Amino acid sequence: MSRREMSTSPNPESGRAAKRPRVEHLTSESFKNGVFLAPMVRSGALPTRLMALKHGATLVWGPEVVDKAILHAERAVDPLTGVVSYNGKSRAIFTTHQVEKPYLIYQIGSASPELAVQAAKTVVQDVSGIDLNCGCPKPFSTHAGMGAALLSKPDLLCDILTALRRELPPEVTVSAKIRLLPTQAETKKLVERIVRTGVSALTVHCRTRNMRPREAALIERLREIVDFVQGLGVDIAVIENGDCQGWEDAKRIKKLTGASSVMVATAAESNPTCFSSTPLMDLETTLIPSYLRMSKYLDNYWALTKFCVSQFKAPRTERSKSEAHEYKTKIIAAKGYDDLTELVGGGSGEADFAEVVSAIQSRRPRRLIVEDSPTELEAPELDTSASSADYSSEEDLPLSTPPDRPNPEPPTLCAPLGPSTISRMPLPALITGSDAITPSPTPKAVTP
Ligand SMILES: Cc1cc2nc3c(=O)[nH]c(=O)nc-3n(C[C@H](O)[C@H](O)[C@H](O)COP(=O)(O)O)c2cc1C
Numbered sequence: 001m002s003r004r005e006m007s008t009s010p011n012p013e014s015g016r017a018a019k020r021p022r023v024e025h026l027t028s029e030s031f032k033n034g035v036f037l038a039p040m041v042r043s044g045a046l047p048t049r050l051m052a053l054k055h056g057a058t059l060v061w062g063p064e065v066v067d068k069a070i071l072h073a074e075r076a077v078d079p080l081t082g083v084v085s086y087n088g089k090s091r092a093i094f095t096t097h098q099v100e101k102p103y104l105i106y107q108i109g110s111a112s113p114e115l116a117v118q119a120a121k122t123v124v125q126d127v128s129g130i131d132l133n134c135g136c137p138k139p140f141s142t143h144a145g146m147g148a149a150l151l152s153k154p155d156l157l158c159d160i161l162t163a164l165r166r167e168l169p170p171e172v173t174v175s176a177k178i179r180l181l182p183t184q185a186e187t188k189k190l191v192e193r194i195v196r197t198g199v200s201a202l203t204v205h206c207r208t209r210n211m212r213p214r215e216a217a218l219i220e221r222l223r224e225i226v227d228f229v230q231g232l233g234v235d236i237a238v239i240e241n242g243d244c245q246g247w248e249d250a251k252r253i254k255k256l257t258g259a260s261s262v263m264v265a266t267a268a269e270s271n272p273t274c275f276s277s278t279p280l281m282d283l284e285t286t287l288i289p290s291y292l293r294m295s296k297y298l299d300n301y302w303a304l305t306k307f308c309v310s311q312f313k314a315p316r317t318e319r320s321k322s323e324a325h326e327y328k329t330k331i332i333a334a335k336g337y338d339d340l341t342e343l344v345g346g347g348s349g350e351a352d353f354a355e356v357v358s359a360i361q362s363r364r365p366r367r368l369i370v371e372d373s374p375t376e377l378e379a380p381e382l383d384t385s386a387s388s389a390d391y392s393s394e395e396d397l398p399l400s401t402p403p404d405r406p407n408p409e410p411p412t413l414c415a416p417l418g419p420s421t422i423s424r425m426p427l428p429a430l431i432t433g434s435d436a437i438t439p440s441p442t443p444k445a446v447t448p
Pocket residue numbers: 038039040041042043062063064107133134135136177205213217241242243244263264265266267269408409410414
């Protein structure tokens with residue numbers, strides 16, 4: 001394990017940078033009028049979530065973790081940084097930090113009420129909400145009855161949500177993320193059952209199970225579902241997911257759909273500052289150096305950091321395409337953080353982390369208000385270093401799925417540790433003594 005020596009202290013606030021969260025706990029109101037970072041295996045790593053929060057994300061979802069994977073993990077707190085790691089035999093399965101706890105939703109992959117509850121209880125002290133993944137269409141998830149397979153097993157889906165709601169403390173929210181079903185009638189039927197389980201929020205990824213990520217999301221179908229939920233008289237937030245490009249675009253989507261909030265995945269994978277009304281450009285100078293230094297300080301798994309950085313893309317004003325390419329190539333060629341000193345400067349990264357922590361802790365409420373409200377209430381931007389974005393060059397459009405990526409979802413699966421086919425399923429760590437290998441990143445993006 002590459003991580004530093006850790007304390008297994010049960011106190012999650014033992015890290016130096018950790019402070020008592022200001023938000024006591026989330027309610028269904030907390031899921032309204034926001035723009036959220038979507039759950040993303042690998043791409044939703046801790047440094048990315050922290051950057052998203054710094055730049056205005058209202059709440060952040062962690063990457064899906066399959067229930068059984070976390071059950072055998074050992075919780076440890078880095079006494080230097082306060083990073084909380086759930087360690088498997090050979091590496092961390094999930095990492096977090098107290099500074100994100102007030103905003104952090106932990107996503108579970110499960111097909112069992114009992115395992116889901118156990119998994120949720122394992123991490124509950126470090127998160128504010130538990131979300132059930134009911135939308136991943138990848139074989140790894142669906143063959144085990146998880147993810148999108150739950151869409152065709154509504155009894156089981158609702159049993160899991162009901163069990164989570166019943167067994168978890170009331171201050172921890174329970175939510176679900178689904179996809180659209182082929183027809184509106186089927187979707188509404190499922191939605192009605194889900195909202196009656198006591199969830200605080202329901203995210204609807206506006207693609208059906210069979211749709212490719214590159215196909216345009218069927219956003220226009222959501223309005224009817226939102227109205228339907230309102231008609232049921234239950235106070236839960238309906239969150240739109242699909243094709244949102246960031247804060248400004250979220251206004252359009254909210255207005256179109258009537259959704260309570262909007263969730264962003266691919267665009268945030270490209271640029272975690274898209275939650276700002278002035279997202280950073282020239283990421284090679286404005287974001288990546290501090291991202292890398294902070295990741296080093298947090299001892300974030302190097303291959304994961306490298307993968308996330310390899311996905312970053314935004315308009316450039318300072319560098320040519322070839323210069324930016326050269327910069328990324330150097331990062332990709334690096335074997336570890338120590339190889340980057342020339343590129344991003346020395347130092348421990350502590351100051352970068354402290355700055356992010358301070359920005360998150362000094363956030364003022366920021367609400368995405370459209371339609372009936374004449375004003376949009378917005379706190380001053382936390383980071384004013386960026387000039388206003390110029391997205392005029394189509395070649396540089398940063399916030400869409402890159403054309404060379406056939407599938408922006410994690411390669412072949414939605415679980416962090418699993419293989420692409422059933423025949424390559426690993427034996428559990430308890431039997432083999434070592435954790436399954438993380439799926440290797442898209443070959444084009446990262447050369448190990
Ligand atoms: C790299 C990547 C990883 C993803 N991992 C998850 C996941 O762990 N859980 C989940 O529910 N959806 C996952 N998704 C799907 C997204 O959360 C989201 O539903 C989908 O990308 C549509 O949003 P978008 O149009 O903004 O990209 C992932 C998507 C991407 C691009």
